[in-house]
Amino acid sequence: MSSISWDRDGLLDTKPGEETLLKHSGSLVRLLGQKNVKNLDYSEFTKPKPIGKGVTAIVYSTTSRRKYYALKSLNNNLDMDKRKLKQLSQEIINLNYVDHPNVIKLFGISREPKTSNFMLVLQYANNGSLRNYLRSKFRNGLYSISCNELYSISKGIINGLIYLHGKGIAHRNLHSNNILINDGKALISDFGIPKQLNDSSNPGAATMIAYIDPQFICKKKFDCDQKSDIYSLGVLFWELTSGIPPFHNLTMMAIYLEIISKNNRERIIEGTPPGYVDLYVKCWSFESNERPTLEIIIIKLNELEKESSDIMITNNTGVTDSDQNMNNHGASPTRQECV
Numbered sequence: 001m002s003s004i005s006w007d008r009d010g011l012l013d014t015k016p017g018e019e020t021l022l023k024h025s026g027s028l029v030r031l032l033g034q035k036n037v038k039n040l041d042y043s044e045f046t047k048p049k050p051i052g053k054g055v056t057a058i059v060y061s062t063t064s065r066r067k068y069y070a071l072k073s074l075n076n077n078l079d080m081d082k083r084k085l086k087q088l089s090q091e092i093i094n095l096n097y098v099d100h101p102n103v104i105k106l107f108g109i110s111r112e113p114k115t116s117n118f119m120l121v122l123q124y125a126n127n128g129s130l131r132n133y134l135r136s137k138f139r140n141g142l143y144s145i146s147c148n149e150l151y152s153i154s155k156g157i158i159n160g161l162i163y164l165h166g167k168g169i170a171h172r173n174l175h176s177n178n179i180l181i182n183d184g185k186a187l188i189s190d191f192g193i194p195k196q197l198n199d200s201s202n203p204g205a206a207t208m209i210a211y212i213d214p215q216f217i218c219k220k221k222f223d224c225d226q227k228s229d230i231y232s233l234g235v236l237f238w239e240l241t242s243g244i245p246p247f248h249n250l251t252m253m254a255i256y257l258e259i260i261s262k263n264n265r266e267r268i269i270e271g272t273p274p275g276y277v278d279l280y281v282k283c284w285s286f287e288s289n290e291r292p293t294l295e296i297i298i299i300k301l302n303e304l305e306k307e308s309s310d311i312m313i314t315n316n317t318g319v320t321d322s323d324q325n326m327n328n329h330g331a332s333p334t335r336q337e338c339v
């Protein structure tokens with residue numbers, strides 16, 4: 001993988017107060033060009049339609065030569081000191097280099113001429129984020145998913161992660177808005193683009209803490225690693241059986257108390273095959289060495305697929321359709337002590 005030698009590649013020096021993405025997007029485009037990231041002509045795309053909003057970006061769908069694309073327009077005001085700029089460049093170079101059916105594809109970058117907005121040109125996922133996809137499965141307050149689909153999405157995420165980990169890339173920020181669904185298949189996206197997880201302007205930020213390795217929250221010098229991805233995976237597996245984000249109606253502080261102070265996890269959804277529960281409970285262990293490897297998880301999933309793929313899992317934790325639409329899911333689920 002091509003890496004950046006900062007002095008040789010020479011990005012502009014930044015002055016305090018001027019450290020925004022907008023100031024640097026020109027030099028970023030030049031640098032990425034030197035690293036074989038394609039610079040695509042914005043006029044080739046049809047009028048973009050907004051489809052999603054995250055902490056750092058607005059995402060649009062567009063077409064070019066009858067093919068769909070997603071344009072991820074990074075916020076011009078993103079704070080970009082030299083360190084963050086280097087991190088962002090390296091992540092885009094990483095994204096350009098990966099190629100796997102369960103990892104989002106980067107086709108290149110572009111800049112909107114009027115606003116100079118810096119954009120990533122990405123594979124378009126026609127079912128949107130996993131979170132929205134699961135939400136669309138609710139009918140009259142009842143969520144249901146077949147084990148066949150449960151295992152298929154789980155295996156898609158695992159296969160993407162095995163590939164990324166094999167390349168030495170830990171995702172570090174896995175949650176249901178960073179898994180996209182295309183034709184029902186899981187695509188891992190958004191690995192490593194710098195985030196402000198504690199950004200209170202993002203309404204979804206509070207629940208994101210529920211996916212983060214508790215070791216990262218408890219230990220000062222702990223950096224999230226591949227084992228941290230396994231923790232997030234456990235939470236995602238639970239979410240696939242419930243249809244709702246973990247601790248969805250609690251504040252960030254209340255989630256912190258549940259997970260860190262009490263070592264609690266979400267309640268198990270009745271009717272989930274015990275082998276699948278066993279798997280995700282091990283994944284979300286506090287101790288990282290108690291979490292299974294991806295290879296073990298895939299073996300277990302293959303076994304489960306043989307014995308229980310025709311079962312349906314349902315969940316009606318008092319969630320109404322209007323709660324779903326507001327992304328605010330009503331009744332508080334009961335919780336179980338983590339063993």
Ligand SMILES: Nc1ncnc2c1ncn2[C@@H]1O[C@H](COP(=O)(O)OP(=O)(O)OP(=O)(O)O)[C@@H](O)[C@H]1O
Nearest residue numbers: 052053054055056057059070122123124125129177
């Ligand atoms: N390639 C894509 N195809 C279809 N929809 C997408 C795509 N990329 C992102 N989206 C939609 O846009 C939303 C926001 O995108 P994304 O998560 O990448 O932004 P972000 O600023 O990096 O967010 P966050 O920091 O909250 O993870 C996603 O949750 C999803 O609904």
